[in-house]
Amino acid sequence: MPQHWFWWALTGACVIWYSTITVYVAIKGAKDIKNMLARLDAQSLNEKEVEES
Amino acid sequence: MTNFNWLLDGSIVGLYLLVTMVAGLMVRKYVGKVEHFLVAGREMDVYLGIASLAATEFGIVTCMYTAQNGYEKGFAGATPGILMALAMAGVGLTGFVIKPLRDSGVITIPELLDKRFGPRVRWAAGVVIVLGGLLNMGVFLRTGGQFLVLVAGLDVRYLEIMMTALLVGVSVYTILGGMLSVLVTDFLQFVVMSLGLILVTILILMNVGWEKLVTTVETSYGPGGFNPFVNPTMGWQYVLFNLMLNTAAVLTWQTIIARVLAAKDAKTGRKVYTRTSFFFVCRFLIPGIWGIAALATLGPVANTLEAMPRFLSTVVPAGLMGILIAAMLAADMSTDSSYMLTWCSVIYNDILAPFRKKPWSERKGLFWNRTIIALIGVFLLLYGLWYPLKGDLWTYLGVTGTIYLASISVLLIACCYWRRANSWGAVASIIVSAVIPVSYLVMEQLPSTAAQAKSIGPYYSGIATYLLSAAAMVIGSLLKPQGSSREGVA
Numbered sequence: 001m002p003q004h005w006f007w008w009a010l011t012g013a014c015v016i017w018y019s020t021i022t023v024y025v026a027i028k029g030a031k032d033i034k035n036m037l038a039r040l041d042a043q044s045l046n047e048k049e050v051e052e053s
Numbered sequence: 054m055t056n057f058n059w060l061l062d063g064s065i066v067g068l069y070l071l072v073t074m075v076a077g078l079m080v081r082k083y084v085g086k087v088e089h090f091l092v093a094g095r096e097m098d099v100y101l102g103i104a105s106l107a108a109t110e111f112g113i114v115t116c117m118y119t120a121q122n123g124y125e126k127g128f129a130g131a132t133p134g135i136l137m138a139l140a141m142a143g144v145g146l147t148g149f150v151i152k153p154l155r156d157s158g159v160i161t162i163p164e165l166l167d168k169r170f171g172p173r174v175r176w177a178a179g180v181v182i183v184l185g186g187l188l189n190m191g192v193f194l195r196t197g198g199q200f201l202v203l204v205a206g207l208d209v210r211y212l213e214i215m216m217t218a219l220l221v222g223v224s225v226y227t228i229l230g231g232m233l234s235v236l237v238t239d240f241l242q243f244v245v246m247s248l249g250l251i252l253v254t255i256l257i258l259m260n261v262g263w264e265k266l267v268t269t270v271e272t273s274y275g276p277g278g279f280n281p282f283v284n285p286t287m288g289w290q291y292v293l294f295n296l297m298l299n300t301a302a303v304l305t306w307q308t309i310i311a312r313v314l315a316a317k318d319a320k321t322g323r324k325v326y327t328r329t330s331f332f333f334v335c336r337f338l339i340p341g342i343w344g345i346a347a348l349a350t351l352g353p354v355a356n357t358l359e360a361m362p363r364f365l366s367t368v369v370p371a372g373l374m375g376i377l378i379a380a381m382l383a384a385d386m387s388t389d390s391s392y393m394l395t396w397c398s399v400i401y402n403d404i405l406a407p408f409r410k411k412p413w414s415e416r417k418g419l420f421w422n423r424t425i426i427a428l429i430g431v432f433l434l435l436y437g438l439w440y441p442l443k444g445d446l447w448t449y450l451g452v453t454g455t456i457y458l459a460s461i462s463v464l465l466i467a468c469c470y471w472r473r474a475n476s477w478g479a480v481a482s483i484i485v486s487a488v489i490p491v492s493y494l495v496m497e498q499l500p501s502t503a504a505q506a507k508s509i510g511p512y513y514s515g516i517a518t519y520l521l522s523a524a525a526m527v528i529g530s531l532l533k534p535q536g537s538s539r540e541g542v543a
Contacts, residue, residue: 003267004128004267004279006279007128007267007279008263010131010334010338011258011263011338011342013331013334014331014334014335014338014339015251015254015255015258017331017335018247018250018251018332018335018339019251021103021332022243022244022247022248022251024100025100025103025104025243025244026243026244028099028100029100029101029103029104029240029243030240031100032097032098032099032100032101033101033236033237033240035098036093036096036097036098036101036236037080037083039094039096040083040089040094040096040233041083043094044083044085047085
């Protein structure tokens, strides 16, 4: 076990966690954007229909 | 001498800027209402929230002060990050404050305070939030420009031009697309920023080595470089001040809270908090290691804030240099855009509210929001150019942030959970928490009182602000005759 194991473990955890979460969020976040824009599009269509009727 | 290669690294940076601007501008067509502009129609989901929160809360300024902390305090300099991660995980798991806040359906914190304490407190809270927020953000541009000029090896004379260009670029997509542009660009910026941070950290750990980092900290700071309680520049007062500051920030910092308010529901907001919490350890430790590596390589330097970028300019090779600068631009742009939008939302929603006799049309509301963002940009440019920063950056940010964090956190907790809280207590709390940090900043700047300010120190002044602000809320509320306060929101 290296000296100052707490900081050694925390540094390792940061590098591993951050690398993993970046890939995961990159994939899932892109889906979130797609869904968010689709919902906003649908909302705006509904509002237009209500205005017209 | 820097390793920045204009052809290779310049192309990477140019490509990043082009993609970001296009993405930011493309979503402007979805902005039809003020609610879309300020809270993205409350359609934000968990992973977009994580990306946006992480990107917003990590700017070049963050990288600079956390690296400065690492350079000046060793590993112990990462203590605020650990405290913030604990606070954020705790709030996310319990839903403390953020659940009632999101459930209330407000756009800003002062709007919620209005329901309990009345419109005057809402207005005063809005002023305090904007004052603290803008003073805090005022140093972002200069610090960002400083980093870019040093790393890319540009002439210091170009700093102002770089600051202006950076701000104009960010303002354009924020003004046109509001929160929607901010969320989409934040996502891209999170990916680019994270890639740069991880690659440079791995490079440093491989080149400098863990043993050398530890030995440098041991030689320079002894046990205090690893333990904040025995560090002569930190101690219990530093830890306590940072615990209060970071807990208050997690509960009330409007740019963080904006992600909860833009979330689909309270459950999504809580998940964003819990799952982003560990990022705040990385936010302090990763640049902290860069700062320690700068100390190990460069030795003592006159300006500790500039040590890390000077070090990076010589060790990061061409190619990776482009990714690093793109990452830092991404970090800065996401922070600037979110901050401008957030303070705009408070000015529009809370400070201008009393001047709107009748509700404004969506078109007029959007026009005013866009104008306010442009004016904030002008203010930042002027303030960023003339304010001379004294002391360390993290302390300046802590002191200016405390102007509003202390009172608004007290008001928000009391608003959600204490039935006796009322407008007298709220006003007393706002006054106390604004007067102490502003007096401290003024004392620090005046030659006649600078020595006194130094002897008090920012940590005792900060702790006193939080405690006295809470005491003012209790005393003020108890002094007001009962039966005149409004209903609670919890």
